Amino acid sequence: MLGIQSRREFLASTAVGIAAAAARDIPHPMRPRPLPPPPPPPSRWAAKPVVVSSANGLRAVQRAFDLLMQGADSLDAVIEGVKIQELDPNDDSVGYGGLPNADGVVQLDASCMHGPTKRAGAVGALEGIKTPSEVAKLVLKYTNHIFLVGEGAKRFALQYGFKEEDLLTEHAREVWLRWRANLNPDDDYLDVPEGEHMSVRPTGTINCDAVTPQGDISSVTTTSGLAFKIPGRVGDSPIIGAGEYTDNEIGAAGSTGRGESNIKVCGGFLTVEHMRRGMKPTDACLETLKRVAKLTEPRLLDERGRPKFDLKFYAVNKRGEFGAASFVPGRFAVHDGTAAKLMDTAYLYERAASR
Ligand code: ASP
Numbered sequence: 556m557l558g559i560q561s562r563r564e565f566l567a568s569t570a571v572g573i574a575a576a577a578a579r580d581i582p583h584p585m586r587p588r589p590l591p592p593p594p595p596p597p598s599r600w601a602a603k604p605v606v607v608s609s610a611n612g613l614r615a616v617q618r619a620f621d622l623l624m625q626g627a628d629s630l631d632a633v634i635e636g637v638k639i640q641e642l643d644p645n646d647d648s649v650g651y652g653g654l655p656n657a658d659g660v661v662q663l664d665a666s667c668m669h670g671p672t673k674r675a676g677a678v679g680a681l682e683g684i685k686t687p688s689e690v691a692k693l694v695l696k697y698t699n700h701i702f703l704v705g706e707g708a709k710r711f712a713l714q715y716g717f718k719e720e721d722l723l724t725e726h727a728r729e730v731w732l733r734w735r736a737n738l739n740p741d742d743d744y745l746d747v748p749e750g751e752h753m754s755v756r757p758t759g760t761i762n763c764d765a766v767t768p769q770g771d772i773s774s775v776t777t778t779s780g781l782a783f784k785i786p787g788r789v790g791d792s793p794i795i796g797a798g799e800y801t802d803n804e805i806g807a808a809g810s811t812g813r814g815e816s817n818i819k820v821c822g823g824f825l826t827v828e829h830m831r832r833g834m835k836p837t838d839a840c841l842e843t844l845k846r847v848a849k850l851t852e853p854r855l856l857d858e859r860g861r862p863k864f865d866l867k868f869y870a871v872n873k874r875g876e877f878g879a880a881s882f883v884p885g886r887f888a889v890h891d892g893t894a895a896k897l898m899d900t901a902y903l904y905e906r907a908a909s910r
Pocket of ligand 1: 790
């Protein structure tokens with residue numbers, strides 16, 4: 556048996572060895588990178604390269620696919636893709652400009668997995684940093700951990716050269732102030748007059764999954780989470796196995812929508828497991844949604860037993876086949892080598908549940 560001292564030394568040397576190997580595999584996001592070798596010619600492709608994303612990711616799939624065709628690593632490609640959304644102040648569901656929590660503070664969540672190196676990284680309730688997906692990638696690449704949250708995650712990001720910035724845009728602040736004003740008729744905030752009620756999408760996220768011509772796979776999910784959430788709440792997006800999951804031998808899957816319902820079924824992982832048992836990506840996504848419906852408590856079901864919330868799954872497999880599914884008809888983004896486009900999801904119910 557290893558003594559305490561020697562066990563520590565053993566673990567330390569293993570950790571250093573693993574970190575050093577990973578550092579060689581994935582280029583550092585903060586430094587200019589050498590150009591990757593070009594991908595093999597199509598006659599030698601192991602997979603049909605593909606990138607899928609939630610419907611807000613049309614620009615993401617285009618960018619990620621372009622990078623794949625230049626020989627980029629699958630994780631680098633999907634992170635560069637979702638960063639477009641994170642940095643866009645007009646997307647109020649992700650990164651900079653995301654809607655804040657109940658205290659008016661923007662807290663961001665992200666996770667990612669890199670199939671070839673079998674590594675994962677995540678951050679939760681991260682404040683002041685516009686691109687949590689990049690911070691999750693640094694956790695993946697440079698630490699012996701998987702998940703950093705809150706203040707520690709922010710300090711970690713600052714140490715790697717990220718700048719702390721105010722993430723609350725004027726639009727997001729106004730939406731939050733109106734929400735607070737209308738929350739309770741008995742508090743000291745006067746209600747916003749009739750007709751001036753805000754209309755916001757309370758949730759939103761981007762998931763992106765890619766397969767390279769060599770058959771390597773990665774996934775990332777990033778979000779500002781549920782608008783006006785209880786401070787400190789994290790959803791499914793930063794949870795490896797829920798918000799996204801990759802197994803380089805099988806495929807990848809990710810999710811957007813009501814995080815609490817996804818966490819209970821470990822939906823990213825479950826969808827990949829369905830594909831491991833032979834299901835196509837679309838069927839795997841549908842099967843996971845059925846499990847979600849079964850595990851939903853009565854208060855969230857309508858009188859016909861249909862979930863009253865939105866949840867979608869997206870998946871790719873090792874061959875480059877892809878699919879997505881939702882409870883009711885929806886859309887997702889894909890670049891399958893022809894063009895970046897929106898496609899219809901498969902779905903379980905024709906119409907939305909009555910609320
Ligand atoms: N899944 C995200 C969360 O629960 C929100 C969303 O996708 O709309 O934080």
